[in-house]
Amino acid sequence: GRLDLAVLFSRAPAAAAGVFTRNRVQAAPILVSRRHLAGGRARAVVVNAGCANACTGEEGVRDAEEMAALTASHLGLRAEEVLVASTGVIGVRLPMEKIRVGIAQVSRRLSPEGGQEAALAIMTTDTRPKACAVRVELGGVPVTIGGMAKGSGMIHPQMATMLAFLTTDAAVTQPALDRALRRAVNRTFNRLTVDGDTSTNDAVFLLANGLAGNRPLAEEEPELDRFTAALEAVAGFLARAIARDGEGATCLIEVRVEGAPDEEAAEAVARAVANSNLVKTAVFGRDPNWGRILCAVGYAPAEVDPGRADIYLGPVLVARAGSAHPFNEEEARAALSQEEVLIRIALHQGEASASVWTCDLSYDYVRINASYRS
Amino acid sequence: GRLDLAVLFSRAPAAAAGVFTRNRVQAAPILVSRRHLAGGRARAVVVNAGCANACTGEEGVRDAEEMAALTASHLGLRAEEVLVASTGVIGVRLPMEKIRVGIAQVSRRLSPEGGQEAALAIMTTDTRPKACAVRVELGGVPVTIGGMAKGSGMIHPQMATMLAFLTTDAAVTQPALDRALRRAVNRTFNRLTVDGDTSTNDAVFLLANGLAGNRPLAEEEPELDRFTAALEAVAGFLARAIARDGEGATCLIEVRVEGAPDEEAAEAVARAVANSNLVKTAVFGRDPNWGRILCAVGYAPAEVDPGRADIYLGPVLVARAGSAHPFNEEEARAALSQEEVLIRIALHQGEASASVWTCDLSYDYVRINASYRS
Numbered sequence: 001g002r003l004d005l006a007v008l009f010s011r012a013p014a015a016a017a018g019v020f021t022r023n024r025v026q027a028a029p030i031l032v033s034r035r036h037l038a039g040g041r042a043r044a045v046v047v048n049a050g051c052a053n054a055c056t057g058e059e060g061v062r063d064a065e066e067m068a069a070l071t072a073s074h075l076g077l078r079a080e081e082v083l084v085a086s087t088g089v090i091g092v093r094l095p096m097e098k099i100r101v102g103i104a105q106v107s108r109r110l111s112p113e114g115g116q117e118a119a120l121a122i123m124t125t126d127t128r129p130k131a132c133a134v135r136v137e138l139g140g141v142p143v144t145i146g147g148m149a150k151g152s153g154m155i156h157p158q159m160a161t162m163l164a165f166l167t168t169d170a171a172v173t174q175p176a177l178d179r180a181l182r183r184a185v186n187r188t189f190n191r192l193t194v195d196g197d198t199s200t201n202d203a204v205f206l207l208a209n210g211l212a213g214n215r216p217l218a219e220e221e222p223e224l225d226r227f228t229a230a231l232e233a234v235a236g237f238l239a240r241a242i243a244r245d246g247e248g249a250t251c252l253i254e255v256r257v258e259g260a261p262d263e264e265a266a267e268a269v270a271r272a273v274a275n276s277n278l279v280k281t282a283v284f285g286r287d288p289n290w291g292r293i294l295c296a297v298g299y300a301p302a303e304v305d306p307g308r309a310d311i312y313l314g315p316v317l318v319a320r321a322g323s324a325h326p327f328n329e330e331e332a333r334a335a336l337s338q339e340e341v342l343i344r345i346a347l348h349q350g351e352a353s354a355s356v357w358t359c360d361l362s363y364d365y366v367r368i369n370a371s372y373r374s
Numbered sequence: 375g376r377l378d379l380a381v382l383f384s385r386a387p388a389a390a391a392g393v394f395t396r397n398r399v400q401a402a403p404i405l406v407s408r409r410h411l412a413g414g415r416a417r418a419v420v421v422n423a424g425c426a427n428a429c430t431g432e433e434g435v436r437d438a439e440e441m442a443a444l445t446a447s448h449l450g451l452r453a454e455e456v457l458v459a460s461t462g463v464i465g466v467r468l469p470m471e472k473i474r475v476g477i478a479q480v481s482r483r484l485s486p487e488g489g490q491e492a493a494l495a496i497m498t499t500d501t502r503p504k505a506c507a508v509r510v511e512l513g514g515v516p517v518t519i520g521g522m523a524k525g526s527g528m529i530h531p532q533m534a535t536m537l538a539f540l541t542t543d544a545a546v547t548q549p550a551l552d553r554a555l556r557r558a559v560n561r562t563f564n565r566l567t568v569d570g571d572t573s574t575n576d577a578v579f580l581l582a583n584g585l586a587g588n589r590p591l592a593e594e595e596p597e598l599d600r601f602t603a604a605l606e607a608v609a610g611f612l613a614r615a616i617a618r619d620g621e622g623a624t625c626l627i628e629v630r631v632e633g634a635p636d637e638e639a640a641e642a643v644a645r646a647v648a649n650s651n652l653v654k655t656a657v658f659g660r661d662p663n664w665g666r667i668l669c670a671v672g673y674a675p676a677e678v679d680p681g682r683a684d685i686y687l688g689p690v691l692v693a694r695a696g697s698a699h700p701f702n703e704e705e706a707r708a709a710l711s712q713e714e715v716l717i718r719i720a721l722h723q724g725e726a727s728a729s730v731w732t733c734d735l736s737y738d739y740v741r742i743n744a745s746y747r748s
Contacts, residue, residue: 022673023673024678025669025672025696055665055668055693055696055698057697090665090666091668092698200665277739277743281743282743282744287744291428291429291465294429295397298397299396305398307399319429322399323465324429324430361740362740363737363741365651366655366735366736366739366740367737369651369659370661
């Protein structure tokens with residue numbers, strides 16, 4: 001009796017933008033949504049959980065198209081106004097009989113209060129729903145930005161996918177919306193790693209229907225930065241919620257790199273550390289094993305000198321200028337025993353900084369990903 | 375009472391070549407050995423296990439230099455004729471008192487039969503010694519190539535390192551030796567991944583003393599290919615032995631990519647699959663989860679089309695042209711239950727092929743890397 005299908009509906013036509021997986025294996029719903037987004041507008045999104053509709057060939061594309069068309073017919077829209085997303089098992093056709101029934105049922109139940117149910121319906125191995133909203137003033141007019149997401153690893157036996165759906169009543173031109181979304185995603189969802197795998201179905205959608213009544217934001221307006229910052233807050237909250245809910249995770253890890261020559265280098269270093277199985281198992285073991293962190297700094301694809309790096313676990317300095325620094329073992333272990341663990345790397349080679357979020361690597365990650373469909 | 379120091383000694387001056395970690399954090403013995411190798415000749419190697427002498431600053435470099443100088447004085451050599459390698463905990467100074475005693479003791483016990491003891495002495499988390507030798511004829515003269523290695527992950531609590539020591543009585547000019555080593559390493563040790571981490575201490579040395587009496591091999595000679603092939607056989611055996619002994623491994627995995635546009639693309643695809651935690655946990659769970667394999671093909675940094683790829687687990691075809699292919703579940707599970715699991719990906723996009731070796735990802739990997747120094 002678990003929910004596994006959701007429909008998002010905008011009461012007014014909306015500008016829309018999307019960001020998709022860079023995997024060359026692109027699931028059918030990705031192909032269809034890309035096409036429907038070409039005009040930069042959308043009014044609804046239909047999402048199912050349990051089957052990814054990936055590696056399903058031409059039939060899979062027809063199934064995804066039918067999902068959009070069916071949803072459109074129930075809501076009085078054109079098929080091109082509906083975006084499609086799927087998450088679940090790879091290589092299996094959608095159970096279209098169930099999907100048709102589900103779309104009909106859900107379309108009759110649409111409600112402004114349905115957000116929580118929708119956040120539950122898009123879950124796969126997630127242990128909790130992930131949603132949030134912020135309010136911000138644009139030109140004196142209050143607007144709301146809300147979002148929900150799912151994903152906790154590239155995931156469960158053949159489960160794929162990080163999905164996020166962001167909506168706002170702000171009026172934003174499509175080019176400005178696209179730019180805001182890309183910028184927010186680059187600093188949030190794209191800085192998230194659970195196991196380094198990029199799925200076939202990853203997608204983030206943003207719909208802006210303008211019902212708040214603010215003057216529409218165009219690309220070069222200063223107010224757009226304000227909107228982008230608010231969007232980044234929502235996306236960042238959801239990205240951290242995904243890392244915290246990573247498969248088998250016992251804690252959220254933020255790898256923060258400071259003093260880098262540029263943001264790209266900061267991100268590359270943070271990503272190498274966040275992707276290291278050895279760092280992630282050490283955190284699971286509450287082991288202040290700074291040698292593994294420095295080692296990952298050393299192989300990150302960035303022109304930085306690890307010999308000048310200081311490393312902090314929470315507030316505790318554990319390595320200085322690339323070498324051992326005496327520290328209190330108990331304090332370091334305590335820093336690794338928080339629900340949110342901060343690994344901070346001060347490079348002293350510039351002014352740029354970046355964070356990447358991940359989780360620890362536990363026995364349960366192996367259990368979840370090794371124990372199979374049976 | 376476990377052995378933890380080894381000395382290799384050549385009865386005659388030898389041409390020497392080395393390949394070192396690409397990590398920007400380079401341990402002191404790497405810095406010293408690079409310098410000693412500049413002349414292209416060496417007569418001995420001294421190795422200790424337990425302390426990596428990495429991230430130890432100027433003092434660490436002096437310690438590594440002392441190791442070379444001491445070994446040289448015991449053997450009647452110049453310090454520059456001695457190469458140094460270390461493996462073990464990062465960020466801790468060498469226990470030089472013990473090292474001095476060890477070098478003195480070992481130098482008195484050198485023996486042509488000492489190979490097995492040496493292979494034991496260089497182990498850290500390895501569960502078995504790794505050594506082998508081959509014989510090949512060069513211009514009608516039989517020559518021997520032998521080798522030993524250690525390494526089973528970037529490894530144990532702060533343990534680093536893949537080390538390999540190759541020796542031959544063949545006569546080879548230094549430029550030819552260097553070229554043969556680089557080529558053999560690129561197709562063997564460089565195609566090995568346990569957890570994707572590149573340590574601060576990785577090194578492969580090759581010494582050739584010419585005592586076999588063959589006519590010295592120069593760079594452009596056809597016989598050099600024969601020598602290189604034999605060297606690759608030794609290095610390949612050792613590389614597979616390291617993967618098989620990977621931390622927590624229950625099996626060796628060979629990821630073989632065929633039909634790639636070029637060898638670089640084949641290797642990139644094989645490496646992406648071999649590095650995927652999701653693929654590695656699926657093999658641990660004996661789960662014929664081809665969607666994860668295809669997904670990794672999709673994000674590999676190579677211009678290949680996953681939509682044309684066939685995937686085999688051992689002899690069992692599980693995906694065809696990037697989509698599901700009906701297969702017998704029991705047969706597929708049986709293919710994943712071998713001591714050596716073959717994942718074969720046929721791209722149908724060219725003639726090139728490459729293999730990368732790894733192991734599965736088990737509970738024990740997490741246990742070994744999370745449970746700490748205590």
